[in-house]
Amino acid sequence: GAIFVGNVNASALAKGQHSKSVLDAGWSTFRTMLRYKCDDAGVWFDEVDEAFSTQTCSCCASRTGPKGVAGLGIREWTCIHCETTHDRDRNAARNILAVGRDRLAGGIPALSAQAAVGHD
Ligand SMILES: [Zn+2]
Structure with missing residues (x-):
């Protein structure tokens, strides 16, 4: 949706x-x-602000991921706080999704309400 x-x-x-x-x-x-x-x-x-989406752990929100130009080649990393191992791209995607959901929660009509109207 x-x-x-x-x-x-x-x-x-x-x-x-x-x-x-x-x-x-x-x-x-x-x-x-x-x-x-x-x-x-x-x-x-x-489109949402993707700042720090690759550095931020999608489990505990600590900025423990690879940083800067030197970190661009790191495809997988483990958070030093919660010890979750992340695929770089999947972790960033989860963070971008979370930002988008937070924005949606701020005032867009619920999808279930739209679906209910559509069935009438
Ligand atoms: Zn973590």
Whole structure:
């Protein structure tokens, strides 16, 4: 019922040393198409602040993940506080989802209420 993406600035990243991977991924195009498809399907779509999403442990919220340019190659890490082992991308996705859900909880009508109206 809802898709959230990080607000990564693809054009700014493309000017840095990681430009090739950013441009290969076609982030801006992907987000534009995803938003269009969500609108068409009645799925909530939102971009959220992804700051610290890779550094923050999605279990205990400590910032114990890999940091900075030196940490970009670290794909898996273990939180020193709660000892949960994370896949870098899955952990970041969980954090982005949590931010999106928090934003939704702030005032968007509940999906169950919309579904109930739809069945009448
Ligand atoms: Zn943790």
